[in-house]
Amino acid sequence: MIRRDVVIVGAGPAGLSAALTLAERGLRPTLIDENPAVGGQIFRQSVTTSGTGAIGPSSDDAQRGRQLRRRMGDVQDKIELLTDTMVWGIFGDKQVAVKCSDGWQMIHAAHLVLATGAYEYVCPFPGWTLSGVMTPGGAQSMVKSMGVLPGKRVLVAGSGPFLLVVAGQLQAAGVEVVGVVEAVRRRDMLSQVGGLLACPAMLRQGWQYIRALKQNGVPLLWGHVVTKARGDGLVREVEIAPCDQQWRPVSVCRRTVEVDTLCVGYGFVPRSELASLSGCRMQYADELGGWIPEVDTSLQTSIDGVWVAGDGAGVAGAVVAEAEGTLVGLRILAELDQFKTSDLIRTEQRVRARLATLRRFRSALDQIYHVRAGLDDLATKETIVCRCEELTLEEVEAAAHFGGTNQRSLKVMTRLGMGPCQGRMCWPAMARRIACQTGKCQDAVGPISVRPPAVPLTIGDLLNESNSLDLQAAEALRVEV
Amino acid sequence: MKYPPTTPQPVPESGDTTSGPSIDTENRRLPATTKGRQLIRFTYNGHEVEAFQGDSVAVALAAADQRVLHWTASRGEPRALFCNMGVCFDCLVEIDGCPGSRACCTRVTEGMSVRSQRGNGVWERDA
Numbered sequence: 060m061i062r063r064d065v066v067i068v069g070a071g072p073a074g075l076s077a078a079l080t081l082a083e084r085g086l087r088p089t090l091i092d093e094n095p096a097v098g099g100q101i102f103r104q105s106v107t108t109s110g111t112g113a114i115g116p117s118s119d120d121a122q123r124g125r126q127l128r129r130r131m132g133d134v135q136d137k138i139e140l141l142t143d144t145m146v147w148g149i150f151g152d153k154q155v156a157v158k159c160s161d162g163w164q165m166i167h168a169a170h171l172v173l174a175t176g177a178y179e180y181v182c183p184f185p186g187w188t189l190s191g192v193m194t195p196g197g198a199q200s201m202v203k204s205m206g207v208l209p210g211k212r213v214l215v216a217g218s219g220p221f222l223l224v225v226a227g228q229l230q231a232a233g234v235e236v237v238g239v240v241e242a243v244r245r246r247d248m249l250s251q252v253g254g255l256l257a258c259p260a261m262l263r264q265g266w267q268y269i270r271a272l273k274q275n276g277v278p279l280l281w282g283h284v285v286t287k288a289r290g291d292g293l294v295r296e297v298e299i300a301p302c303d304q305q306w307r308p309v310s311v312c313r314r315t316v317e318v319d320t321l322c323v324g325y326g327f328v329p330r331s332e333l334a335s336l337s338g339c340r341m342q343y344a345d346e347l348g349g350w351i352p353e354v355d356t357s358l359q360t361s362i363d364g365v366w367v368a369g370d371g372a373g374v375a376g377a378v379v380a381e382a383e384g385t386l387v388g389l390r391i392l393a394e395l396d397q398f399k400t401s402d403l404i405r406t407e408q409r410v411r412a413r414l415a416t417l418r419r420f421r422s423a424l425d426q427i428y429h430v431r432a433g434l435d436d437l438a439t440k441e442t443i444v445c446r447c448e449e450l451t452l453e454e455v456e457a458a459a460h461f462g463g464t465n466q467r468s469l470k471v472m473t474r475l476g477m478g479p480c481q482g483r484m485c486w487p488a489m490a491r492r493i494a495c496q497t498g499k500c501q502d503a504v505g506p507i508s509v510r511p512p513a514v515p516l517t518i519g520d521l522l523n524e525s526n527s528l529d530l531q532a533a534e535a536l537r538v539e540v
Numbered sequence: 541m542k543y544p545p546t547t548p549q550p551v552p553e554s555g556d557t558t559s560g561p562s563i564d565t566e567n568r569r570l571p572a573t574t575k576g577r578q579l580i581r582f583t584y585n586g587h588e589v590e591a592f593q594g595d596s597v598a599v600a601l602a603a604a605d606q607r608v609l610h611w612t613a614s615r616g617e618p619r620a621l622f623c624n625m626g627v628c629f630d631c632l633v634e635i636d637g638c639p640g641s642r643a644c645c646t647r648v649t650e651g652m653s654v655r656s657q658r659g660n661g662v663w664e665r666d667a
């Protein structure tokens with residue numbers, strides 16, 4: 060086994076800024092990401108920014124991305140960068156199991172930073188398993204990182220400001236965006252604008268997205284949800300309905316739109332499985348997207364030396380992720396006793412102040428967009444709720460009726476969450492539904508229990524111990540502290 | 541739209557894997573984005589598909605208007621790209637004889653052989 064002082068999982072804004080903070084001050088962190096390039100979900104290298112600028116991130120985002128890349132260029136040789144490398148398990152005391160192209164390897168980390176980001180919250184509705192129904196983020200990355208259009212006529216639906224971003228980018232790429240369907244009602248959004256004033260620049264950015272859609276003739280429907288997708292294997296039409304404050308669809312004024320692709324997602328779920336595999340104490344935070352590790356004010360978890368930053372520590376967006384990464388980097392420097400200059404102390408104070416302001420903005424956003432119970436009304440008895448095991452709502456409810464009201468018993472009774480996604484797709488919505496119907500808290504219903512391997516491995520992978528990280532070289536790299 | 545229940549695994553004709561509205565393949569790839577990227581050829585269910593260096597299998601197939609990647613085990617329903625980030629496992633295909641490969645997380649390489657996967661798929665040596 061090889062040893063490292065600091066291992067960072069995830070090279071999005073959170074992981075990158077943690078790595079940069081450490082590297083710029085003389086440490087040599089190991090930065091791991093399963094993607095071929097750094098940048099995470101937002102700054103991932105894109106093929107389209109060069110050709111058609113409009114499809115890339117907004118100018119503020121692009122500027123922050125460029126800045127991170129420039130800093131990366133300056134200290135590149137001080138970061139041990141392992142791309143195309145997946146972390147498939149965490150064992151014992153911060154032993155990180157990684158899979159790279161030529162096999163696997165175990166890295167023992169003195170400090171482990173989990174910056175694994177988030178994935179999209181989806182909820183079952185009739186027709187959501189049809190081909191052509193996908194997540195907004197999935198469609199975005201098709202266009203942004205590979206320059207391929209997900210469809211010709213696309214409806215973007217769900218909730219959250221991210222929908223506006225995706226709709227704008229799809230449109231700029233030449234897709235006919237037939238509309239954006241937002242579950243939040245306009246008046247419920249407007250009643251929270253006061254809180255959003257904490258960050259006027261970000262509020263302005265939101266308005267710009269809305270204005271751009273309007274100028275391009277893309278209708279934005281507040282207070283509507285997609286109730287059905289229909290088609291023969293491939294989605295052909297989508298039914299939308301107005302909804303109430305709780306996002307419960309009402310039966311009047313339903314209408315049907317013809318599409319060839321439907322993008323639907325209701326915000327994000329923290330990807331906190333590695334924290335839970337590390338043994339961190341977890342908590343349910345509805346407004347932050349789901350189960351997250353408990354942390355102290357320095358973002359250290361209940362396990363000494365395991366830190367979290369970014370969306371994986373609670374969904375809060377790229378700007379917060381970057382600030383949190385910096386904070387974790389600074390705190391690790393302090394732990395390693397490299398934190399002596401007053402300059403660093405001032406930097407930490409600045410980062411903390413920035414995070415406090417951003418939190419006020421985020422909590423207003425969370426107030427507006429957090430998932431509401433009315434979505435539970437979308438699935439019918441026949442709707443598949445577990446995409447992997449193809450279980451219907453009726454089957455799961457029957458099990459719930461006979462006492463299957465927590466994650467473990469439902470798994471045993473129905474196989475819910477036992478497919479390859481390990482419950483990542485179905486469980487957030489099902490847990491919410493069960494908690495709501497039984498009046499139990501989420502702790503009683505239980506989190507997803509992802510087991511290693513967190514990503515699929517073949518026996519062949521396990522038999523091959525990688526030598527791309529070689530032990531001697533590894534020892535030489537250790538930073539003396 | 542059911543998968544033909546025949547064994548050994550039938551090869552859907554190119555373009556026949558979906559009976560929904562066909563998307564005009566010509567315009568699915570933004571021309572500006574292929575500059576400087578090497579052309580790659582691979583096969584899907586035996587048919588040749590053109591892609592560009594850096595494409596994921598799923599996106600290269602989408603550009604060729606082949607959306608359906610996987611047929612579910614018990615209902616035989618077609619599935620396509622859903623999350624496009626490796627978490628949902630809807631995009632499972634057989635790549636060079638290895639089933640259970642996520643098309644969205646695998647880059648195409650020259651001469652790669654990709655087949656749509658039915659249920660848990662078949663390992664090449666078992667087939």
Ligand SMILES: Cc1cc2nc3c(=O)[nH]c(=O)nc-3n(C[C@H](O)[C@H](O)[C@H](O)COP(=O)(O)OP(=O)(O)OC[C@H]3O[C@@H](n4cnc5c(N)ncnc54)[C@H](O)[C@@H]3O)c2cc1C
Nearest residue numbers: 069071072073093099100146175176196369370376377380
């Ligand atoms: C699909 C998607 C698209 C988005 N697009 C936008 C956008 O256009 N604009 C915007 O403002 N915000 C966007 N967001 C939100 C924004 O990306 C996040 O708020 C921000 O990126 C969070 O940064 P992060 O560093 O916490 O996580 P991320 O940027 O998600 O980075 C986490 C990284 O960790 C890697 N990782 C996770 N688990 C493992 C593992 N086990 N092994 C190896 N690597 C792992 C992931 O591949 C990823 O690269 C998007 C989010 C998603 C999910």
Ligand code: FES
Nearest residue numbers: 624626628629644
């Ligand atoms: S599309 Fe979700 S795993 Fe590939």
